[in-house]
Amino acid sequence: MRKDFTLALSVLILLWVGSTLLPQGNSGSFDLSGFGKVPVLADGRFKPLDTVARTSLLMLQGRQRVVEPGGSTVAPVAWLLDVFYRPEMADTYPTFRIDHPDVLSIFGLGSGNGAAGVRFSFAQLQPKLAELDKQADLANPVDAAVRTPFQRAVIELRDHVAYYARLKYSLQPPDNADFLAELGDPARLAADQASLEAMRDFSLLRIVPPAQAPGRPDQWQSVGHSLLAPQGSDAQGGDALRQARVFAGLGRAWRNQEPDSFNTLLSGYRADLTGRFGAIAGKCAWEAYVNKVEPFTSSMVLYLLAFLLAATSWLRWPAQLGKSSLRMMDFGFALATVGILARMWLEDRPPVTNLYSSALFIGWGSVGLCLILERINRNAVASAAGGLIGFSTLIIAHHLSLSGDTMEMMRAVLDSNFWLSTHVVTVTTGYAATFLAGFLSIIYILRGVLTRSLDRRTADSLARMVYGIVCFATFFSFIGTVLGGIWADQSWGRFWGWDPKENGALIIVLWNAVILHCRWGGLIRQRGLIAMAVFGNIVTSWSWFGTNMLGVGLHSYGFTNAAFYGLITFVASQLLLIALVLLPTEKWRSKLA
Amino acid sequence: MTSTWKALIGFFNSLRLTAALLVLAILLIFAATLDQVHLGVWGVQEKYFRSFFIYAAIRGTAFSVPIFPGGYLLGALLLPNLLVAHFCRFRLSWKKSGIWLTHIGLILLLVGQGLSGLLQRDNQLRIDVGQTRRYTESFRETELAVIDVTNPDYDQVVAIPSARLERKESVQHPLLPFLIKPVAYYPNALLRPRSQMPSPLPSLATAGVGPQVAVEPSPVTYKPDETNFPTGYVELVGQEGSLGVFLVSTMIVERQVVTYQGRTWHLIMRPERDYLPFTLTLLKFTHDIYPGTDIPKDFASTIRLKSDDLRDDREIRIFMNNPLRYGGRAFYQAGYSNNDRTSVLQVVTNPSWQVPYLSCALIALGLAIEFGIHLFAFFRRRSATDAASQKSAV
Numbered sequence: 006m007r008k009d010f011t012l013a014l015s016v017l018i019l020l021w022v023g024s025t026l027l028p029q030g031n032s033g034s035f036d037l038s039g040f041g042k043v044p045v046l047a048d049g050r051f052k053p054l055d056t057v058a059r060t061s062l063l064m065l066q067g068r069q070r071v072v073e074p075g076g077s078t079v080a081p082v083a084w085l086l087d088v089f090y091r092p093e094m095a096d097t098y099p100t101f102r103i104d105h106p107d108v109l110s111i112f113g114l115g116s117g118n119g120a121a122g123v124r125f126s127f128a129q130l131q132p133k134l135a136e137l138d139k140q141a142d143l144a145n146p147v148d149a150a151v152r153t154p155f156q157r158a159v160i161e162l163r164d165h166v167a168y169y170a171r172l173k174y175s176l177q178p179p180d181n182a183d184f185l186a187e188l189g190d191p192a193r194l195a196a197d198q199a200s201l202e203a204m205r206d207f208s209l210l211r212i213v214p215p216a217q218a219p220g221r222p223d224q225w226q227s228v229g230h231s232l233l234a235p236q237g238s239d240a241q242g243g244d245a246l247r248q249a250r251v252f253a254g255l256g257r258a259w260r261n262q263e264p265d266s267f268n269t270l271l272s273g274y275r276a277d278l279t280g281r282f283g284a285i286a287g288k289c290a291w292e293a294y295v296n297k298v299e300p301f302t303s304s305m306v307l308y309l310l311a312f313l314l315a316a317t318s319w320l321r322w323p324a325q326l327g328k329s330s331l332r333m334m335d336f337g338f339a340l341a342t343v344g345i346l347a348r349m350w351l352e353d354r355p356p357v358t359n360l361y362s363s364a365l366f367i368g369w370g371s372v373g374l375c376l377i378l379e380r381i382n383r384n385a386v387a388s389a390a391g392g393l394i395g396f397s398t399l400i401i402a403h404h405l406s407l408s409g410d411t412m413e414m415m416r417a418v419l420d421s422n423f424w425l426s427t428h429v430v431t432v433t434t435g436y437a438a439t440f441l442a443g444f445l446s447i448i449y450i451l452r453g454v455l456t457r458s459l460d461r462r463t464a465d466s467l468a469r470m471v472y473g474i475v476c477f478a479t480f481f482s483f484i485g486t487v488l489g490g491i492w493a494d495q496s497w498g499r500f501w502g503w504d505p506k507e508n509g510a511l512i513i514v515l516w517n518a519v520i521l522h523c524r525w526g527g528l529i530r531q532r533g534l535i536a537m538a539v540f541g542n543i544v545t546s547w548s549w550f551g552t553n554m555l556g557v558g559l560h561s562y563g564f565t566n567a568a569f570y571g572l573i574t575f576v577a578s579q580l581l582l583i584a585l586v587l588l589p590t591e592k593w594r595s596k597l598a
Numbered sequence: 599m600t601s602t603w604k605a606l607i608g609f610f611n612s613l614r615l616t617a618a619l620l621v622l623a624i625l626l627i628f629a630a631t632l633d634q635v636h637l638g639v640w641g642v643q644e645k646y647f648r649s650f651f652i653y654a655a656i657r658g659t660a661f662s663v664p665i666f667p668g669g670y671l672l673g674a675l676l677l678p679n680l681l682v683a684h685f686c687r688f689r690l691s692w693k694k695s696g697i698w699l700t701h702i703g704l705i706l707l708l709v710g711q712g713l714s715g716l717l718q719r720d721n722q723l724r725i726d727v728g729q730t731r732r733y734t735e736s737f738r739e740t741e742l743a744v745i746d747v748t749n750p751d752y753d754q755v756v757a758i759p760s761a762r763l764e765r766k767e768s769v770q771h772p773l774l775p776f777l778i779k780p781v782a783y784y785p786n787a788l789l790r791p792r793s794q795m796p797s798p799l800p801s802l803a804t805a806g807v808g809p810q811v812a813v814e815p816s817p818v819t820y821k822p823d824e825t826n827f828p829t830g831y832v833e834l835v836g837q838e839g840s841l842g843v844f845l846v847s848t849m850i851v852e853r854q855v856v857t858y859q860g861r862t863w864h865l866i867m868r869p870e871r872d873y874l875p876f877t878l879t880l881l882k883f884t885h886d887i888y889p890g891t892d893i894p895k896d897f898a899s900t901i902r903l904k905s906d907d908l909r910d911d912r913e914i915r916i917f918m919n920n921p922l923r924y925g926g927r928a929f930y931q932a933g934y935s936n937n938d939r940t941s942v943l944q945v946v947t948n949p950s951w952q953v954p955y956l957s958c959a960l961i962a963l964g965l966a967i968e969f970g971i972h973l974f975a976f977f978r979r980r981s982a983t984d985a986a987s988q989k990s991a992v
Binding site (some may be wrong): 046047048049050211222223225381413414416421424469473476477479480483484487490491492494495496497498499500501502503504505508509511512515516518519522523525526528544547552555 | 613614616617620621623624627628630631632634635639642643647711714718720887888889890891893894895918919920921928930932944945946948951954955958961962965966969972973976980
């Protein structure tokens, strides 16, 4: 039975992964999946409505799942349809996450009033929106870096409420129960200028394509804009009304819950779009599919499984469980690779473009190195380290995705695929390797101090791996840092500017150099190497996140408040581990002598 | 060899020293990064990197004591450390070639950064569409320009760096019939009409706009979004005596007029200028954003370059990540203002700009060789142990 364990597990996992790859079925009779594939221009790029729904929900409430007050789950796209077409219902869904108790007290609410104590509906917030606005206005002039948690929370909530309110104006006026009828009556339409102007000014989505394909991206317009433009003055030409009728027709069908007319209208619209804008529609359909497959979620589960199997293998069934663990790593790595490649193709960019994708790539790079290391030393150590890093980085990536679309546009200075693919990829590989050396060392410490499972042979092999990875990390972080300097010289005219992110990368290089020099000079031996490599985790996490939290410099993007406490906790845990390894060896449970 | 000399060599020939210096460098860089929130990137460079010691004031006193080595000191210790270690410890051999290359590259990098610190000049060029410019302006340095406008056909300019005013050095120039005597100087000051002040101090100025202006000296700011306004009082002294004390400041944009001996001069404090042996004309400026957002996608200046010797007369497009290198200067697209009608170029003069490229190539090659040797040795040992264990299994 033990022999077949790996095989059986692999088959099970493949079946599960296979099931996630199936195209999305529609749970009800509405073609939600088709609606999710409709392309819009938002945040400067074409994306499917499915992405709009998912990223909006992540941003507003920290997860994609919506539970309506009745207790049943609403799919992200169905939620978006309700926001567009039945806002009075969407307003009752608890989709605003509020953690700060003082912010809740603005609304006279307590955590007992919310779903799971933290999620509240627009209807609950509505009566006191003026007060929220006032508080946010008070907080706004304060420098972002020195705002209190309360100030940050009120500003964030106001932004979220404004985003939600604007989303409602995307396809039809939110207070109009039958926009289709109005569109058919020129006199009524002319009298309702105010609604159309609101739609033009507030809409976040440009969904109406130019009448003449292919056109330029900036010729896509919002419904409000295209309806208000005088005949022939914009790219939509006389097509605006026809387009608006499609969206209003979908709205009427959704409100009246008539799946047949909804699906007919939708398939007609999609066929027309695919005929004229095949490339855009095709990419958006793929993106919606990748959203549904969620390769990184599956990969995260597999990495965790790999870690647990590897750790168990040190106590029982080393050969079989070690093998299974490696197999799970292979699967997880393959899925992550597919996910990263899919993102690269959708974005037309190298793998790392922002903090989110750097998390994906650091995990990917570390796991890739572990797959090689594990095949050199088959002792499940590298599998465990890889599983742990892979899992942690994907968790971090998930938290980073909460700030909005993860495929954001690159600012002018960053808009260089050459430098993104050289500097950013190498320096991120350096981060990945430094983390890997640190995590291998953590395994050394935990096994050595807390268990009896670390024997001399394993300890030596671990130390060798750590040393080798530190060399690798020195090389890549140095090259990456230098390439960054060259990029800076090319775009700003200085090789080195002491920017926080540059300094962070330099500190990683220097720290790795210190480790190597101490080791070559005989200043440290095995335990010293391990302790210093764990400190490398602190150095790298500082460079990766800490520097962004300062709120100064050229790289200060993607700051999150929660990340600050996460970083502090991480640093504390690493210091604790260093203290553990410095305990005299007699106190260790493993006897290495 | 004397024992002191031996001790010195012994001190510098130590890996402990290397490790200690590197750790100190890490601490220095970390502290400097944190301090950027308060001091800004320029202030941090002056305090931490372009210094031998970091000083801290003793609370309650005016004394400052050195508390930490600065960037110059660490660099100055690392350099002999590297050199001595090499000459005393390593022999030239293929096996050590990686280490040699890496460290030579490092020495070059340290020296190159030192040179850049000394030689690099950062200027900017603000230019409107259609305008032609033949000078760039310094970001931080200012000068007092004394412009003889008597002849309607040309101006004759004597420019005095503010640093000389700060050192209170009197300036006597063959083109000027008067002596310029600095009376007071403030690196940064706020100027306000005296009428708006409740009880202003008496003004030092006796001529020009100075008597109507109250001067309030302020601390130098390093914040990226704030500007310093260097301000000073200068007395012009002719053969017959004083022509008056003038208030000069970059905050005063209008020129002050001085007439003497039938000639007319204009006085103005302005950013220091670097005159170019060529002219640049901004033909077009474009600024693209991603549709529906305010994220800049690209900004570009189309420029006509005409050299004084007429050898060059061509059109060039300068955009992000694509600078113009010409005449020992590099022109970078840095920004824009004035509703996309003004393009801002950053102009860098750095004769040693290629040093980092060379040193980095050396280090990269050195590290690749060094770690390649390690990796190769590891795999050879490994296949040897594998072969041995197979033999023992048989």
